[in-house]
Amino acid sequence: MTGFVELDVRPILRAGGEPFGKIMETVKNLPQGQGLRLIASFKPTPLLQVLGSQGFTHQAREIGGGDWQVDFTPGSAAGKAPQAAPARPATEGNWPAPIxxxxxxxxxxxxxxxxxxxxxxxxxxxxxxxxxxxxxxxxxxxxxxxxxxxxxxxxxxxxxxxxxxxxxxxxxxxxx
Amino acid sequence: MLAIPGATLSRWTLAYFAAAVAFLLLGEALMVLGFGYPIAGLRAPQTLILVHCITIGWLSLLMCGALFQFVPVLVAGPIYSNSLPLPALLLILGGLALLIASFLQLAGVLPPLPAVFLGASLLLGAGFLLVLWTLGRTLAAAWPLNLPAQFVSIGLASVAATVSYGIIFTLGFGGYSRSPLLLGIQAQGLPLHVSAGLGGWLTFTAIGVSHRLLSMFMLSPELDGPTTRWTFRLGTLALAILVGAGTIVVAAGGGPGTVLVVAGITGLACLALYGRDVLRLYRQRVRPAIELNSRMAAVALAHLAFATLLLSACAAAGVVRQYIGPLLFLIAFGWLSGLGLAKLYKIVAFVTWLECYGPVLGKAPTPRVQDLVVEPRAARWFWLYFAAVDVASLCLLLEAVPVFRVAAAAMLLASAGIALELVRTRRLANVGEELRLPAGAQQPRLLFTFVGN
The missing domain is CATH 3.30.110.40 (TusA-like domain)
Known part of the structure; x- marks a missing residue:
């Protein structure tokens, strides 16, 4: 049974802020085998793709008032350390020379x-x-x-x- | 929303384009039928219907649709909302329908019903407010703005001014305004409404957008030098004088003549610098052979230059009032509509290609963007369009109304021909069978765009 780290980004959204960085940071620091339970004020469709490409499967459901809860479960391919978030410019680490x-x-x-x-x-x-x-x-x-x-x-x-x-x-x- | 750097496709831009083209065809059909100017006077209700079909229905919807797609590209960020443009479109269309009903009341065709004037004001105001909110939030998220985005933001401020004047007029027609300030604006403010709309909203935004589009499609150097910065500053100053000083003067009961002259001279300097930049873009392009959209944009730009010279000459001779009809016709159809049709031809092909083939690029053989269009066939319609506009303008100048209607019919035919080419592009009808729909590609719909997923 997968446990979930819960992240409610509604306050960030309400304040007009941008939750993407916070979400990716949480994903990066997920304990081994843990999933992410995200609560947002809309269905975060782009994120489903981004985390999907890192091997997460998701289950999304509307929880009333237009809010959504999405459970991201790490798949077998998604390890403890997900690769640099592909959906934004990667800045950390050394890359091999271009081939x-x-x-x-x-x-x-x-x-x-x-x-x-x-x-x-x-x-x-x-x-x-x-x-x-x-x-x-x-x-x-x-x-x-x-x-x-x-x-x-x-x-x-x-x-x-x-x-x-x-x-x-x-x-x-x-x-x- | 979730920020993934880069732009995505705009979901409802094609719906804006379809509505816009429908209003262009409607406006041209009205001219063929002899509805409104030049058979009716310039301020006749019939003319107001015709004018707003073209300025709101065609040009403004075209510009809004283009901006929903283009502003995210300009700022390299996501659109604030890909859903709000739809209610905005419906509100504007409803508002325009009520505005037309209002003018029909003034013409005595419909029985008096003041609520219609109020409804038109509310719906148009709400619709444009939603457009401004969506684009404004998109721009605000990308602060500080680059130069093309700065042009767009001044254009958006101008549409706010234009719509505000329009609402003041409409409420005045409906008998809702009692305030002497508003009645002053109603009495003398029409030139401000027209200049803020055609000059600030449509032309100034088109200038900013064209800087980037022309350099993108001709591989010319990006414009951000002093000439471009001064184009922006002078244009902004001209619009600030026009809207700021102009409103104060007419609200106080004065005539806007002096303000128009000062703003006009400032605007002229702005356009001269723009002309210099445009020549540079065309001369310094890396591509020797340019596509139809850039060639036709050049024809539209030549119409802007000619209209500007003509307007300046008329102003110097003190006969603007006498020739304002043909002058505005040339600006609306030779410059703004010409540029609009030229860029529409490219944008529809580009977004259709990106929507349909983006997901399978590199994985399967795909057509090039240019395979979605047949330029020689479209070129004939474009030349017919511009020739017809020139003949029609000349007829207005010479007051040759029957020939004008024939020229308007040629404009209608040419516009319908271009519209048909756009539909064929959207339907992938020009793409060879073997490349049309590789596995994983999705047939595009006519009125909306599949986004993201």
Whole structure:
């Protein structure tokens, strides 16, 4: 029987705050074998995906007044230390050197995104892809999150080239 | 809501676009039928119906739909709510229907019923307030704003001003306002309503959005230099003069003439800088061959330049009042609608592609965005549209009403042709059978977008 750590984010939401960081921190610190019981003022659909990609299964039910309770149970793949949250830029830890470099700066949108996603399909978990882009790939992030990959990205000092690193998901993250 | 960096697709943008195009076709059909200006006077109730079908029904819904999709891209953050745009759309549509009923009362077609004026004000006010709330919260979450988002925020402030003036007028027509201040605004405020709407809301927002869209689709350098910053400052100043000083002057019972001149000169400087930036965008583009949407946007921009020159010349000669009809027609159809149709053509293809093929990219062969459209076929409709607008504007200038109606019919035909191309894009009708729906891809619906899941 899985025990649950309860997190009620309704006060954060009511205060106009942003519970994502708190949720991911709680997930990261879950004791072995424990699940997360999340209470929110709406059905947190994007989160279902994010945690799903980390191996959690969920059971969501409305508890009245528009509020939802979602129980996330760690699956066999979800260990004590989930990999860097794939749904946001990963900042911690050292990543291996990229095994592939793409220069997508002169491609018409959405071709840069197509090439990055095509490349990730042929790579093994844990491997890193680097890509140069001419702008922040806002639509790509969602797609990477859905596929369980982590990324880091920033503009180079020239302010014109955006360098994106994508680490293929599917294995526990390396030591931070 | 849960913040995953990056933008997602807007659920109801396509519904806004569909309603907008329907109102464009309706407005053009009214012109073909000889309803409103130029057969009726500029301030006739019939003309007011026509004008609001175009400005609220077509241009504002188009702009709102585009902003729900585009503001999250501008700020690289999620939309505040992907559900609120639907009630906002329904409120605006209901409000517009009541507004049209109000004007029909003024025309004597419908029996007097003051509650309709109140209802129109409430529904339109609530609808636009919901739009402002959704976009405003999205922008606020991304503070401090980048330059294109700053343009949008001033555009949103302008729509608030435009709608406020409109509500004051509507309540006045319904006999609800007694206050001398409001009656002053009602008596002299029309130029403020028109300038804040066409200039502040539609044009200034389009300027901010076009900076980014043009550079994105032509691979030109991003604009954030001093010219662009001054475009923003001068435009903001012009609108502040217009709405701030203008409201005070007319509420005090004065005429807005001087305020319009000062705001107009400031706005002219803003447009001149914008013109310089646009030329740079086109000249410094990395792609030598540009897509239809960028070519047609250039034609619309040329119409803006021409309309601006014409308006300035008329102002210098003191004959603006005499030619205001053709001038506003050129701005509404040559510039705003032309740009709107051009960008609509690209945005519909882009969001349809992203919705349908995003989930399977890299996993299965997918068509390119350009495979969703057939540009040569659409190009003919676009050229017909712009030619018809030019002929129609000339007819208004020369007061050749019968020819104007023929030109309006050509505009209607061309717009319907473009609308049909949009439907074909949405239905993936231009994509070859073998690539149309790879495993895992979902047939897009006409009026809404599958989001996220």
């Amino acid at each position: 592939q470099e793409l220069d997508n700066r002169l491609l018409d949108p959405p071709e840069p995104m197509v090439r990055v996603l095509a490349a990730t399909e042929s790579m093994a978990p844990g491997e890193v892809l680097a890509a140069l882009l001419c702008r922040e790939p806002v639509f790509l992030f969602k797609e990477l999150a859905k596929r369980g990959h982590a990324w880091r990205g920033a503009f180079e000092p020239d302010g014109k080239t955006y360098r994106l690193l994508v680490r293929i998901g599917g294995t526990p993250g390396e030591a931070a």
